[in-house]
Amino acid sequence: MAHLLQVGAGSGGMPVLDMVCRERRFSRITLIEPDVYKRHNVERHLFPAGAVGRPKAELARDWLAERRPDLEVRILACDLCDPDAQSVIDEAAASADIGVCAADNETAKYHWDALMRRHGKPWTLGEVLSGGIGGFVHWFRPGGPCYGCVASFLQRSAVPVAKPNVPDYSQPNGLGETTLPASKASIQAIASLHALVTLALLDHPDDYSPGFTSLLLTLQHVPDVFDEAFRPYRFRIPRSAECLICRTAAGPGPSSPEELDVALDQALARLGHG
Amino acid sequence: MGLLDSEAGKRRLLTVEIPVIERYNEGREPAYKIQLVRLGSSLVLRYRLKPCHNVYQLETRLVSSYPTVPPEIRVLTALKHCPHLLEGQTLCLWRQGSTGMTSGWDPAPYTCVFAVRAAWRWLACYEIWHDTGEWPLPEAK
Numbered sequence: 001m002a003h004l005l006q007v008g009a010g011s012g013g014m015p016v017l018d019m020v021c022r023e024r025r026f027s028r029i030t031l032i033e034p035d036v037y038k039r040h041n042v043e044r045h046l047f048p049a050g051a052v053g054r055p056k057a058e059l060a061r062d063w064l065a066e067r068r069p070d071l072e073v074r075i076l077a078c079d080l081c082d083p084d085a086q087s088v089i090d091e092a093a094a095s096a097d098i099g100v101c102a103a104d105n106e107t108a109k110y111h112w113d114a115l116m117r118r119h120g121k122p123w124t125l126g127e128v129l130s131g132g133i134g135g136f137v138h139w140f141r142p143g144g145p146c147y148g149c150v151a152s153f154l155q156r157s158a159v160p161v162a163k164p165n166v167p168d169y170s171q172p173n174g175l176g177e178t179t180l181p182a183s184k185a186s187i188q189a190i191a192s193l194h195a196l197v198t199l200a201l202l203d204h205p206d207d208y209s210p211g212f213t214s215l216l217l218t219l220q221h222v223p224d225v226f227d228e229a230f231r232p233y234r235f236r237i238p239r240s241a242e243c244l245i246c247r248t249a250a251g252p253g254p255s256s257p258e259e260l261d262v263a264l265d266q267a268l269a270r271l272g273h274g
Numbered sequence: 275m276g277l278l279d280s281e282a283g284k285r286r287l288l289t290v291e292i293p294v295i296e297r298y299n300e301g302r303e304p305a306y307k308i309q310l311v312r313l314g315s316s317l318v319l320r321y322r323l324k325p326c327h328n329v330y331q332l333e334t335r336l337v338s339s340y341p342t343v344p345p346e347i348r349v350l351t352a353l354k355h356c357p358h359l360l361e362g363q364t365l366c367l368w369r370q371g372s373t374g375m376t377s378g379w380d381p382a383p384y385t386c387v388f389a390v391r392a393a394w395r396w397l398a399c400y401e402i403w404h405d406t407g408e409w410p411l412p413e414a415k
């Protein structure tokens with residue numbers, strides 16, 4: 001019986017959690033989710049309007065308890081990147097069999113990737129594209145490409161989704177990223193794929209080989225972006241020897257936290273004088 | 275990641291960022307070397323660049339969530355108001371504060387010295403713009 005560690009129970013994470021937890025293979029869940037359920041969440045979420053104002057983690061726990069009363073559910077109502085929560089998150093990761101990332105920001109995804117690599121755990125990630133025009137499902141295993149390898153590869157090569165990213169000088173003051181909400185149907189479609197990949201990876205953690213590292217499924221025809229709807233693109237992404245994200249962790253250096261601090265202080269002192 | 279308060283952040287500094295700064299500084303005139311200063315939860319690179327005619331003093335800030343979030347580069351030397359210059363003389367090189375596919379910044383291959391070189395290129399463009407009124411990089415239009 002397996003232990004699932006998941007971050008995120010938003011509109012994309014909750015359906016994944018719901019689908020994978022209906023499988024009897026899991027006996028234990030740890031969910032990291034600090035947010036409160038808000039009015040604008042109702043349209044795309046599994047929870048009812050009457051639950052607005054309650055923590056999403058508690059709602060997720062109640063949801064699972066109704067469907068799987070035998071499931072041991074632990075909620076961590078903290079931000080994944082909160083420095084004060086790292087020891088408890090590390091402890092949960094150490095005992096997990098698989099991770100599911102349903103975080104909605106890049107900082108959290110990189111943080112999660114580092115956590116999973118540190119503990120040598122396989123994990124999956126689902127991403128719905130803005131407007132629900134399609135979405136990605138990625139899977140990771142220890143020793144394979146990290147999230148940095150994957151994000152860097154897709155940014156350069158996935159022509160249909162990521163055109164060459166030159167700085168947007170046309171909007172020097174428009175600094176916010178523009179995103180359009182996806183429909184619940186789009187979110188659910190990608191979440192279903194995410195759940196399937198998660199369950200398959202759990203069954204075959206050492207030899208899972210679906211023929212892709214990242215699967216992109218288009219859901220809409222979008223001129224100049226996607227030629228047609230419902231078309232899968234399968235990306236086989238190798239680990240990059242030049243990736244500074246996973247190379248960092250494997251690199252030489254001080255072994256204990258104290259040695260790390262001393263080495264950093266020495267380096268800063270060395271470079272602090274012009 | 276927490277550049278200065280997480281093990282991953284500290285290791286990134288020790289194994290990636292600091293070695294590339296030291297390589298950049300090697301053999302360079304002292305006035306043009308990068309200085310690295312801790313400022314709260316950020317690290318600041320202080321340096322001078324001379325792309326063509328003039329010398330500019332700059333600061334590149336690596337915020338706590340660097341390298342996921344791109345570095346912020348500010349020119350301390352007074353500049354004429356020009357295109358691609360944000361408030362506080364921050365260079366418009368990538369979307370500040372944004373991450374991932376829309377920012378143009380990629381934490382997997384880029385280091386803080388990449389940002390310094392990007393600033394050098396920006397300043398070279400600035401000097402051409404100053405003389406001709408045309409910003410020379412086509413992708414910036």
